[in-house]
Amino acid sequence: MAEKDNSIGRMIESLSLQICILEAEDIPGMGKVYETISELEKSMPNSPCIAFSDIVQGVKQYLDRFVLNDVTDSKPLGDGVAMLQAIWRDISSGREFTFDVTDILEGLGYIPEDQKKTSGKEINATGSMEAHEDKPEAARSTGLTDEDLDITRDFVVESRGNLEVVELNLIKLEQNPDDMETINAIFRSFHTIKGVSGFLKLDKMNRFCHHTESLMDGARSGKLTINDEVADLILESIDTLKLMLEEVEKCLETRHTTSFDLIDVEKLIEKIQAVHTSDGNKIPLGKILLDSDVITEKGLRESLKIQKKHSEKKLGEILVREQNVDPEAIKSALKAQTLGKRATSLQVKVDTEKLDNLVDLTGELVIAQSMFRQLGQTLTADNPIFFHQLNQVTQAVSAIQKIAMSMRMVPIKNTFQKMFRLVRDLAKNSEKEADLSMSGEDTEIDRNVVDELYEPMVHMIRNSVDHGLESPVERESSGKNRKGSIYLRAFQRGGNIVIEIEDDGKGLDKNRILEKAIERNLITRGENLSEKEIYEFIMHPGFSTAKEITDISGRGVGMDVVKKSIEKLRGRLEIHSREGKGTVFTISLPLTMAIVEGMLVRVGKERYIIPTHSIIQSYRPDRKHCYTVENKGEMVRHRENLLPLVRISRLFNVKEDVTDPWNAIVVVTENHGVQKALLLDELLGKEEFVIKNLGETFREIKGLAGSAILADGKVGLILDIAGLFQAAVA
């Protein structure tokens, strides 16, 4: 880099020399200058500052005219290059460049890109009409007078107050988005900041405020609705302005104006402009009403005609008056219009592979960071500064991790919405009537999970419509609404995403399930089973209670597949049913697939991770509470129950340090309502682990869900409790 800097410095030097000796009609000399400047341009694809590239462009253009003999004065060229030298000196010594280059550019006759469109014919600004002498130009751009200083100080204080008021007003607007007075107040605050910042020559701030102001102007004139997206933008703008004010305050001490080089407003401005223009795309009110069958096409056409004549009237008003449309329907359609807009929020498409990589790498970062912490503990156990710094790193890393995770989250809405069509088609096919309603569509869920979830959900909804809901006649005779209802719900509970599929159909027939189970030799007659255990049978492969096989379900594939795919997502499927009332399928899924919170435990030399959600309790049992029961093996007492004791050492064939349960540790774990006690040597602590899968070779090993790299760089195995229980029985 330094070498490149040097060569640029040299180029500017030789440029200055070439221009010094340049005379009109010295074509070869001009050629040389042209060559050097092009080379300079090429060697700096990213210009260090706008002034620099403007001058380079200006010099180039002036040179063109010079070659054509349009101009004969080489002084502007010399001035330009001298300025380039000055800028370069500042940049390479790390100083901020603060000179005004407008004069130079003017001399070169160059109009910077961003001012081009506004430039018209030249007006001689330095006329004789000057009333008085003003302070010299330079003082304005490099330093502030006492008076400016006072104003600036007040400006910072006042603007902060203004911005706080805007924040408050925004909250007010959220409740009442059309409140003109509040919108006006926000507009005025931005206008004031814009005006004063312009007065103080805080150009970037002024320009930025101009955009926020016109955004609010759009809202004021009713062209733009303040929805969540716009509110977010305004809040973001407030934050940016606050940053700028801070910068201004800092510069007060040095009496310099600031150019806010470190604050990027362009992206935000782009966003603001996008919102501004995207608003034109809102779905016409008439179309929404038409789609929801509130109005007829003829009625709409007539109303639109009326609107054309009386342009001050809103379509909604006309519809209510002329077509007797329910005002509530208009209201909800207007709301839908805003919602539709929200869906067009600014997004960037990113390759999912990149996202997954990011999440993966963040995982590695978390690990590296905790390894570092451990190293720190051994190297410098009591250095507070070290740990203070490390804590900051930890905070940043965990924030990054959260963001990385959240980037993989998508609302479940799309999956849910696909079900509308499905329910409609299914009901039609089976000559039933069904209504689908949903809540929590905005619940976010890991994108990898969403895809995997679609199929099981289709299966379950099929089941609900086909087996759950009765025919309209049946329903009426049992006193229910002809139309059956299916509810889809999604919400977060603890560390889980819960999805419920509920129908108000006839519920599961316990006796039929039992019969079928006996028929298929799954149980023997007379066995006493809990309700839960009975329902579990319908998730058994090839199990179907449907009397006749229909087009869509009842072929005996279904619930077992559902169960498997949900377990693959480390989720749980529960069934609750009441005869005659309906059935609820509850899927609980972990929030994210990439991280598991677990207890790190040791057995001999190996370390394992037990997912926290399946841990009930860990304790050291009394000697008298350990039994060996015939046919069932070792058991320990946990509260009032006897639980089978599972020796992890035996399952995975490692050597345990402690063989007697009363000297070791027992961890009670639960899966699907079954509890078992795991025997191990030591508990090492609770942590979050980034899951790495075991790869193809080890995929089939029962009882292992994956692996994680531990803080010391070694590998720990994550236990899969469901698989472990099965392996323990076998």
Add this chain to the structure above:
Amino acid sequence: MRLKILVVEDDFTSRKVLCGMLSPYGDFDVAVNGKEAVRAFSDALDNGERYDLICLDIMMPEMDGQDALKAIREIELQKNISGSESAKIIMTTALSDSKNLMQAFQEQCEAYIIKPIRKEKLLEQLHLLGLVPRG
């Protein structure tokens, strides 16, 4: 297109200077205090006309520029004039204290120029307000 300008200024010299600077760009009415300014403004509205630009001094007899500004914006609000429709108001004053400056912007002036007024400065503001092409 020539601008329709209202110059509100009680001092003869200042008025002369200002009018001289603005003469290439438009035609102007003159008011010598805030009260006259507000009347001129509302009269124009009643006649279906609008001022493209109002240059408003602050220290004036009868009604000062700040109050006039407030009154003018009040009228606009009542008549539902907003955004690009509303009058562009530039404060032209010798008062350079921050209180006056803040207040004027809070009351929605478009720009604030401190006397002595330089042609360049004035033109720059006119340009920024989109009233004249860049000079």
